[in-house]
Amino acid sequence: MGKKLFITEKPSVAASFANILGLDISKGDRARGFAENKEVIVSWCFGHLVTMAYPDAYNSKYKEWKIEDLPIIPNEYKYVVIDQKGVGKQFEVIQTLMCREDVDLIYCCTDSGREGEYIFRLVYSQSGSDKPAKRVWISSQTEEAVKKGIDEAKSIREYDLLAKAAYSRAKEDWLFGMNLSRMYTCQYGRTLSNYLKESKSSVIPIGRVMTCVLGLVVDRELEIRNFVPQKHYGVKASFKSQDNGIEYFGKWQPKKSKGKKSEEIDEQDKYISKEEAEELIEKLKNKEAVIKKVDVKVKSEQPPLLFNLAELQSEANKKFKLPVDKTLEIAQSLYEKKLISYPRTDSRVLSTDVVAEIPKILNGLFKNESFKDYVLRIKEQGELKVNKTTKRYVDDSKVTDHYAIIPTYVTANLSSLDADSAKIYNLVVKRFLAAFYPVAQYNTVKVETNIEGEIFVSNAKTLLSLGWKEVYEVSAKKDEEEITDSPIHKLVKNEKSEVLGFDLEEKETKPPSRYTDGSLIITMEKAGKFIENEELREQIKTTGIGTSATRSGIIKKLKEIGHISIHSKTQVVTPTLKGEAIVKLVRKTARELLNPSLTASWEKGLAMIENGETTEEIFMEKLHSYIIKSIEKVKNTRDNRNILN
Template sequence: MKLVIAEKPSVGNTIAKVIGANRTRGDGYTEGNGYIVSWCFGHLVTLAAPEDYDKRYGKPWKLSNLPILPEKFLWTVPESTAPQFEILKGLMQRPDVDELICATDAGREGECVFRYVYYQAGCTKPFSRLWISSMTDEAVREGFQHLRPGSDYDALYRSGLARNKADWIVGMNATQLFTVKYRSLLSVGRVQTPTLAMLVEREKKIQQFAAARYYTLELNCGKFRAESDKIAPLDVEAAAEKCGNTAVVKSVAKEQKNANPPRLYDLTSLQRDANKLYGYTAQQTLDCAQKLYENKLMTYPRTDSCYITDDMESTAAEMVRLTARAFKFGADYEAQNITPDIKRLINNDKVSDHHALLPTREIARYDFSRLPEDCWNVLSLVAIRLLLAVSPVNVSDTVTAVLECGGREFTARGKTTVQGGWKQLEATIKANLKGLVKDDDEESDEPSGVLPPLREGAEVPVKSVKQLEHKTTPPKRYTEDMLLSAMERAGSDSYSDDDDVEKKGLGTPATRAAIIETLVKRQYVERRGKQLIPTDKGIRVIDVVPEKVKSPAMTAEWESTLQKIARGEADDQQFLREMTEFTKQLINDNACETTRENNPFRFSRLPVVGKCPNCGKNVYEFQKSYSCEDSRGACGFFFMKEKFGKEITPTQAKRILEKGSSIVLKGFTAQDGSTYSGKLVLVDGKVRVEREK
C-alpha cells in the first residue's frame, strides 16, 4: 500500500479520483486501488516559539535574554492542525503502508510541508516525489508514471529548512530587541523590513521634493510641431522673440525599430499586470491562480520562469490552437492569420522547477461562467499572453528631425507602423476587455503621428511659437505592480529584463504577496487605491532599525544563497552560521534601551487626530489635551480638551486642525455663568473661541 500526501484536501481528492483511490473514505483520507490519499492543510508542523525552549524567553521580554539561538530547533504541532497530523501519523504507521508519495506543491515550501510532517511523525519509510506542473488528469497520470526518488529533492528541502530557521533567528531576536528597546511592539523580519524600507525611502523622496518650473518652446510648423530642450523661466521670453518665421532642417534620421513580443508570464509578471490592469493585489492574483490550478485550468502558479522547455513544443502549439478557440478574443488572433512562433517560447536554461504559466487542455471543455470574475480575468490574461507571445514582431519606422530656429535647436518626431504584429493584436483585444482600470501612471515617450517629408537644409515655415510651462514631478508612489518589480530586483535598476545574470530579489514569487499583506496587516503600510503608502508607524520603524536590517541588497544576497543551496551549490549549515553571527552582532550593537525623550514610539498607543499647524508633526489625543508630539520641545503646540466649559471631541479637534475652525458649537460658559454659541478657531498657533454674533 502506498500513502500519498497532498498539500490540501481539494488536491488530494483530485489525485484520488485519477488513481482510483476514492473507493473508501475514511476520516481525513480516501483509499483504493493500492493507494491511500491524505492531505495536509498547509503547514501542520511549525518551529516552536522561544518560550517553548525556556519560559524566561516569554513575555515580558528582556534584553538580557538575547540572543536566543537554539542549539537544536524544536518543532510543534499547533492545536488547530493536531487532528490531521495525528491522522497522517497513524497512516504512516499502518503496517500495510510500505511506501509514501510526497504530492505536496512542487516547490520549496511544498517540500517542507511534507518533510516536517514526515520527520515529526518519526517516519522512516521510503518515499517518492510527485512533481507536476498541472492538475489535469493527464498530468497527474503521467506524474505517477514518472515518480522521482525523494532524495532528488534533499537540497530543495535543505534550502526551505534553512530559510525557515534563518527567518526564526533574525525575526524572533530582532522583534524582541527593538520591541524592548523602544517599548512598543515592533515586528522586524528578514524580508519584510527591507521591503518596507524601499517604500519609506520613496515616500521621503516625495515629501522632500521641491518642484522646479521650466519652459520649452514649441514651433507650429503646420503639419507638425517641434519642441526645444528645457529653458530657464527668465530666458524663455527672449528665446521666443528670437524665433523667426522660418526654421532650417539640420538633420533627419530614420530608424527602424523592432519590438519583440512579450514573454510568457511567470507569477510576478502576472501579478504586476493584474494590478496594473485590474487593480488586483498580489495576494488576490495568487489566490486566483491557485484556484485555477486546482480547477485544472492553469499550470502551477508559483513559477519564476517565463519560458518552456523544448519537449513542450508540440504541447504549446496545441495550447495556442485551443486558446484561440476557447476564448472570444481568440477570434482577433485568428483574424490576423498568424503563424505562431513556438520556438520563441523555448529556453531550457531558464526553466528550473516549473515552466511559464499556461492554460491547460481543460479550457476546451470548461464552463467559464462558473468562474468568479477575478479568476476569469486572471485566466484571460494568461491566455492573452500566450497568443501575444507567439505573434509576429512589431515593426515601426521612427523619424527624428532636428530644426534650428532663433539660434536654438528644436526636435520633431514621427512614427509609422510597418507591421502591427503583437501590438496590433494586443490593442484589439484590450479594446474589448471589460473591467480594466485606468492606469494613471502610464506614460509613453514614443512619438506619435507621421512627419511630412523633410530634407536636410530645407526651410520650414513657422506659423507660431508657443511657450510651454512645465514642472518637475516627484517620484511616483509605489503600486503593487511597481513594488513587485522592485522586490524582484531588490530595489536595483542595474540590470534589465533581458540580462542573463542571476537576479537577486527580496523573497520569491511564492512569498512576495504574503510579505506585502503582512506589512498592511501590521499597519506599517496602507493601501490608497492602487498605491502602497507607509504609515507613520512604518516610517518610524525604518528610522530606528540599523542599515544592515533594512538593506535590500543584503537580503537579496541571502535569498541568492538559499537558491544556491537548493541547487546544491552552497552549504546550508554555513548559511545558518552566518545568520547566527549576523544576529549576535545586531544584538551587541543595539542592546540598550532608549530614554523616553528619545523614543519615537512613545506616542504609538495614542490616537492621532491630525497634523500640527506649526511644525507638521502628529497631534495626539492625551487625557486632558490635544498635543503635538513636540509639545514639550521647540514646537510647543497644544490645546486643552475643555474650553470655557465645553468639551472638545476628537472629531471637532480633527476639523480644527484640518480646516482652521470647528462648526458652530453650543454650550460655552461665560464668566457670569451664561452660555453662548461659538466656533473654535485656530489663530496664530492657538485655539480660541470666536463668539457667535
C-alpha cells in the same frame, strides 16, 4: 505488495490525484481525512500542519520577553503541530497512514518548490515514519502532467538539498523574528507607544524581508514629502511648410555635448531657464526655417515575455486594480482547476521539454469560443513561431523550479468563471497566444527643422500592422516624446517653412510616484538596482527580495499589522505613522536591516545550499554570528531616549 500513500498540499489538489488514481473522494472520506482502495491511499494537508516551536518550548522563562535572555539560539530546533481547529486531527490522520503496516511507499505531492517541500518534510519527519518516499514534481495539474509526475517520481533523497534550503530559510526567519522583534520591543516598545500616544507598550515586529520592504515604502514616501519642485522651460515652434502647406510643430532640441548622441540627452537637458528661453525666442524671431532632415523608419515591437507571478500580479493590478494577494489566490485556484501551469514561478520563459506540449495547448484553446479565432490565425501562419530554438521564449538556463505561467490544454468558458478569475485566465491565455503572433510594426517619422543653427524636432508614429497587439493589449506607458498628428512624413529635406510662432513651455519637475502593491511586487523582484556590490546585484537579479511564493504575503502582513496602508480602489501603498517610526528606529540602530543587500546575501546563501555550493552548517554558523552581533549592536543604543525626535 503494500499500498502507496499520496500526500497533497490541499484537499482540492487531492481530488485531482484521486481521480487519476481511480478513487472518488466521498463526503465520508472528507470527514475522515483520506480516501483509499485496494492499492492506493490519498490524503492531504491544509497547507502547513507543522511549524517551528516558540521560544518558551525550549525554556519556560522565554514566555516573558527580556533583553538579558537575548539572543535565543537553539542547539536543536523544535517543531510542533499547529494549534488550529482541524489541523491537529489531520496531522494525526496522516501520521497514522504513514506508519500503517500495509503502506510501503509514500509519495510527496505537495507543491513543487521550496515551500511545498518544507510542508511535506515537516509532516514526514514529525510522523516518525521511516517508510521510503518519492517526490512527484509537476508544473501543471492536468491528467497527463500528474500521471507523468507519478511515473517519473524520484526518491525524496534527491531533493534533500532543496529541503535543507527550506529548513534554513525557516530557521533564518525564526531567528530574525524571535530575536530582533523581542529586542526592539523590549528596548523601544514604550518609546514607540509614547511617540504614537498609545497607552500600551508597542510590539515591534522585525522580519528579514518584511522590514526591508517597509523601508522601501517609507523611503519612497520621504522622497515624495521632501521633494522640491523646480520650474524649467522649453521652446515650441509652429511651422507651415512652403511647398506642401503642412502645419506642424517642433520642440527645441539643445545642442548635444561632444561624445553624446542626441537620443542620449537627459530630459532635464531639454529645458532651460525662463530668461534663456525668452532670449532664444527673441533671437529666432523673423528668421528663416529650413527642414534639415526627414527620417522615416519602420520599427518593430516584439510580443511581451510570458508571465511570471510578479508580472501577472503587476499587470492585474494596473488593469483591474486587483490586490496582489487576490491575484495569487485566483492563480492558485486556476492551477488547481487544471487551467494554468504552476503560478508561483519567477521564470518568464519555457523549458525545452514543454515545447512539445504547445500544439496540444493550442488545440485545447481552439475549442474555446473566446480564443478560437486567435488560435485560427496562429494556425494559418503555418510553422509555429515558438519552438525549441526561440531563445526569447524557450531557454532552459532561465527556468528556475518552474517555467512561465501558461494555459494548459484544459480550458473553460470565461462565463463559467467568476469575474476576477475570468480576467486573470484571459490575461494568461492572451499573453501566451501573443507570443505566436508577428511583431507589431510602426512607421516612425522624425523631422528636424533648422532656424539659425537651432534645431526643432517633430515626431510622428503610425501603426502599420497590429501583429500581436491584435490579441493582447499591454498596459499603457507614459509617452516620453510628444507625437504630432500632422502628416510630417510628406515633408521634404531642404524645404523651407514659415515660422508661425513660438510658445514658451513651462514644466515642473515631479516627485516619484507612490508604490502600488503591484509596482512594489516588481520592485521586490528587481531589487538589484538598490545594490552597489556587483556580485550581490547579480545574485538578487534571480532571487530578489522574498520569493514569488512569499512576496504578496509579506505586503499583506505589513498591512495587517498596521505598518502600511493600501488604498482599496487605487492600491496605492503608503506607510503609517507607526511604520515610519519603526523604520526610523531601525535606521538609527541597525540600518543594514533596511538594505536589500542583506536579503541578497542570505538569499544567495540559500541558493548555494540548494545547489550544493555550501552546507547548511556553514550557513547557520554565519547566521548565528550575525544575529549575535545585531543584538549586541541594538543593545548598545539603549540609552538613546530621544531616538524618535
